[in-house]
Amino acid sequence: MDEWDLAVLGGGTAGIVAAKTAGRFGARVLLIESARTGGDCLWTGCVPSKSLIAAAHAAHSVRSATRFGVHVGLPKVDDAAVLAYVRSAINQIEPVDSPAAIGAEGATVFAGQAEFTGPSTLRVTDDAGARQVRFRWAVVATGSAPSLPSVPGLAEADPLTTDTLWDLTELPRRLAILGGGPIGCELGQALARLGVEVTIVELTDRLLGKEEPEVSSLIAERLRAEGVTVLTGTGVDHVAGGTLHLTDGGTIATDRILVAAGRRPRTTGLGLAAAGVRCGERGHVVIDDRLRTSNRRIYAAGDVTGCLPFTHVAGVQGGYAATNALLGLRRSVDYAAVPWVTFTDPEVAHVGATLAQARRRHGTRAQSQRLHHEHVDRAVTDDRTDGFTHLVIGPGGRLLGATVVAPRAGESIAELAAAIRRGAKVRDVAGTVHPYPTYADGPWHASLAQLRADLTAPLPARALAALRTLRRALHPIRGGHP
Numbered sequence: 001m002d003e004w005d006l007a008v009l010g011g012g013t014a015g016i017v018a019a020k021t022a023g024r025f026g027a028r029v030l031l032i033e034s035a036r037t038g039g040d041c042l043w044t045g046c047v048p049s050k051s052l053i054a055a056a057h058a059a060h061s062v063r064s065a066t067r068f069g070v071h072v073g074l075p076k077v078d079d080a081a082v083l084a085y086v087r088s089a090i091n092q093i094e095p096v097d098s099p100a101a102i103g104a105e106g107a108t109v110f111a112g113q114a115e116f117t118g119p120s121t122l123r124v125t126d127d128a129g130a131r132q133v134r135f136r137w138a139v140v141a142t143g144s145a146p147s148l149p150s151v152p153g154l155a156e157a158d159p160l161t162t163d164t165l166w167d168l169t170e171l172p173r174r175l176a177i178l179g180g181g182p183i184g185c186e187l188g189q190a191l192a193r194l195g196v197e198v199t200i201v202e203l204t205d206r207l208l209g210k211e212e213p214e215v216s217s218l219i220a221e222r223l224r225a226e227g228v229t230v231l232t233g234t235g236v237d238h239v240a241g242g243t244l245h246l247t248d249g250g251t252i253a254t255d256r257i258l259v260a261a262g263r264r265p266r267t268t269g270l271g272l273a274a275a276g277v278r279c280g281e282r283g284h285v286v287i288d289d290r291l292r293t294s295n296r297r298i299y300a301a302g303d304v305t306g307c308l309p310f311t312h313v314a315g316v317q318g319g320y321a322a323t324n325a326l327l328g329l330r331r332s333v334d335y336a337a338v339p340w341v342t343f344t345d346p347e348v349a350h351v352g353a354t355l356a357q358a359r360r361r362h363g364t365r366a367q368s369q370r371l372h373h374e375h376v377d378r379a380v381t382d383d384r385t386d387g388f389t390h391l392v393i394g395p396g397g398r399l400l401g402a403t404v405v406a407p408r409a410g411e412s413i414a415e416l417a418a419a420i421r422r423g424a425k426v427r428d429v430a431g432t433v434h435p436y437p438t439y440a441d442g443p444w445h446a447s448l449a450q451l452r453a454d455l456t457a458p459l460p461a462r463a464l465a466a467l468r469t470l471r472r473a474l475h476p477i478r479g480g481h482p
């Protein structure tokens with residue numbers, strides 16, 4: 001039986017970072033991947049979706065150039081070329097996640113399906129058969145898969161998911177998207193810009209339900225302005241003959257359906273019970289703050305843990321799981337300072353607490369400062385004043401959370417994440433000189449607005465008045481008339 005210091009199940013972001021980290025420590029590391037190393041982010045998630053968004057942005061820029069006085073014809077979208085561009089972006093990044101790149105860091109890659117057979121043993125099955133593996137520690141990093149709602153007729157309608165969308169060679173004329181979360185909004189807007197007639201059906205009463213409420217209305221408005229039909233507060237009762245029959249009685253005739261209604265952790269067939277690894281009620285692997293499962297030799301990282309399902313979180317968790325296991329450290333992820341970005345246009349970037357969450361914890365001592373981007377000069381010069389910055393501020397002026405909605409908001413949010421991570425106050429952001437003219441002026445000016453608001457509170461206002469009087473008395477205007 002093969003013996004390894006660390007066995008990593010799954011070669012997505014979490015698994016690759018875990019394996020490379022452990023390999024660099026000189027450990028004997030085995031990574032087992034059943035499909036292709038790179039996982040969702042590379043093949044079916046971030047990389048293809050952001051490349052499609054880039055192509056859609058080009059089409060949209062051409063279509064909206066007239067407002068700058070630049071007149072061009074209507075864009076002609078070549079579906080096959082757009083999808084080829086998406087694949088070329090994947091191909092460009094793929095070598096970094098390849099078995100060769102993982103091997104170069106000192107880890108061994110097996111192609112096959114991994115399954116625990118006991119608390120410290122695994123079976124790896126491939127076309128050639130099965131082999132047994134014994135490990136000192138393991139990391140479960142098997143990710144998540146799209147979940148299909150149990151709607152009568154949906155499965156028979158051959159719906160697309162983000163696993164299959166990228167295999168298309170041409171885009172459908174009409175597309176109904178189930179779900180108005182990040183996937184539904186990002187892809188809905190991108191595909192509409194590329195000429196697809198898109199309808200988004202969202203079960204709850206707003207899009208992007210995890211964001212501040214004003215984000216949902218702004219994005220819905222923006223999508224509608226670009227021709228997307230946005231239906232909220234309704235679900236699909238059944239699907240028949242290419243038509244979605246909605247729970248509110250409406251119908252949508254469509255050529256294809258894209259299901260973007262959430263994801264479920266990939267845990268079936270992993271033998272978790274045999275390994276003594278407990279799963280929670282949402283089907284995710286339960287971990288403690290050190291990323292250990294109920295079997296203390298087995299760690300978990302990435303989407304399978306049910307924590308924030310983002311690539312950057314998967315990577316950090318993978319690295320921490322490997323170091324905690326091999327070096328006996330107690331590193332834990334600071335989830336309160338994890339930013340995320342929904343790559344709609346404008347982008348929606350968020351970090352930390354929403355106002356509602358902060359109010360639950362601090363009552364009325366939590367407040368917010370909102371700055372509309374009509375006061376951000378870069379937004380004016382770009383004709384993009386539709387965004388805003390929203391800061392959530394706790395007792396003592398501590399920054400607890402932020403939402404930035406703007407082009408490139410994903411770049412602006414990193415500064416605020418760093419501020420929250422080190423427990424900074426709004427005055428620290430205000431006291432940092434920001435370059436002009438950039439979208440970073442949004443968070444900066446919102447912080448300055450908060451400082452100005454603080455100065456009008458009774459105590460500082462009285463202190464300011466007293467200081468003003470004292471300074472005038474100490475420095476009288478000398479001399480007579482000029």
Ligand SMILES: Cc1cc2nc3c(=O)[nH]c(=O)nc-3n(C[C@H](O)[C@H](O)[C@H](O)COP(=O)(O)OP(=O)(O)OC[C@H]3O[C@@H](n4cnc5c(N)ncnc54)[C@H](O)[C@@H]3O)c2cc1C
Nearest residue numbers: 010012013014034039040041045114143302303309310311
């Ligand atoms: C359309 C879309 C867009 C996204 N955009 C973004 C974005 O812009 N930014 C962002 O941060 N996140 C984004 N995400 C989320 C991001 O893709 C995931 O959070 C991330 O890929 C999770 O990585 P992971 O390593 O946990 O899992 P995965 O990448 O899913 O990797 C798990 C791997 O395990 C393998 N596996 C499963 N079972 C076994 C087994 N039994 N044996 C061996 N191998 C197995 C799988 O084949 C897979 O390769 C997006 C997701 C989607 C779907």
Ligand SMILES: NC(=O)c1ccc[n+]([C@@H]2O[C@H](COP(=O)([O-])OP(=O)(O)OC[C@H]3O[C@@H](n4cnc5c(N)ncnc54)[C@H](O)[C@@H]3O)[C@@H](O)[C@H]2O)c1
Nearest residue numbers: 149178179180181182183201202203260261262309341342
């Ligand atoms: N930019 C990014 O970082 C990015 C982009 C895309 C996806 N992701 C990640 O991938 C994960 C999956 O994304 P997602 O958008 O599928 O999931 P999600 O869970 O965030 O959103 C799914 C939406 O579908 C709705 N829904 C559920 N069942 C429905 C039904 N039967 N009919 C209509 N609506 C229904 C839900 O109310 C919810 O609003 C997310 O958790 C996200 O973090 C991240």
